Amino acid sequence: MVNYMLMIAAELENLTDLQPQGGCDDPNFTYYFKLKCGNCGEVTQKETCVSLNETVPSAKGKSDVHLAQKCKFCSREGTVTMITGRGSPLTQDHAEAGKHAPLMLFDFRGFEPVDFVFGSGWKAESIRGTKFHDIDLSGGEFAEYDEKGECPVMISNLRATFNVAKP
Numbered sequence: 001m002v003n004y005m006l007m008i009a010a011e012l013e014n015l016t017d018l019q020p021q022g023g024c025d026d027p028n029f030t031y032y033f034k035l036k037c038g039n040c041g042e043v044t045q046k047e048t049c050v051s052l053n054e055t056v057p058s059a060k061g062k063s064d065v066h067l068a069q070k071c072k073f074c075s076r077e078g079t080v081t082m083i084t085g086r087g088s089p090l091t092q093d094h095a096e097a098g099k100h101a102p103l104m105l106f107d108f109r110g111f112e113p114v115d116f117v118f119g120s121g122w123k124a125e126s127i128r129g130t131k132f133h134d135i136d137l138s139g140g141e142f143a144e145y146d147e148k149g150e151c152p153v154m155i156s157n158l159r160a161t162f163n164v165a166k167p
């Protein structure tokens, strides 16, 4: 069993606290990524999606997991379980320093995660206090004008990595 912390980074112009709509442990936020089989190395063709509020019983029947899947190539079974309470928003300080912020911790068994894809359902706040909801990052960036704070806001240069984490 290996835990992976999903780390995200972006350039934030006049914005801070980029995170899922309902916070880092948003039960409805969907994570998209591909799975690499730990046995044969085959990578799934399509992104798989997981969210906290959708669980399935694991094959061994011991506890619920967020995804149970068989490798199409070698039939090895694997599971993905999300571990809450470890994420924090991506702040302006992170962005300025070019640092990543932790978003969600995953326990992968039988698979490794690759290629996280940014989707919709994000929120952020302008440095002048205006809140932006329902941000869709699937196009790779977000640009708006903060009318109340009278400044342009933008999210660009999105990056994500899965780092091996200590349990």
Ligand SMILES: [Zn+2]
Residues within 6 Å of the ligand: 037, 038, 039, 040, 041, 042, 071, 072, 073, 074, 075, 076
């Ligand atoms: Zn396989």
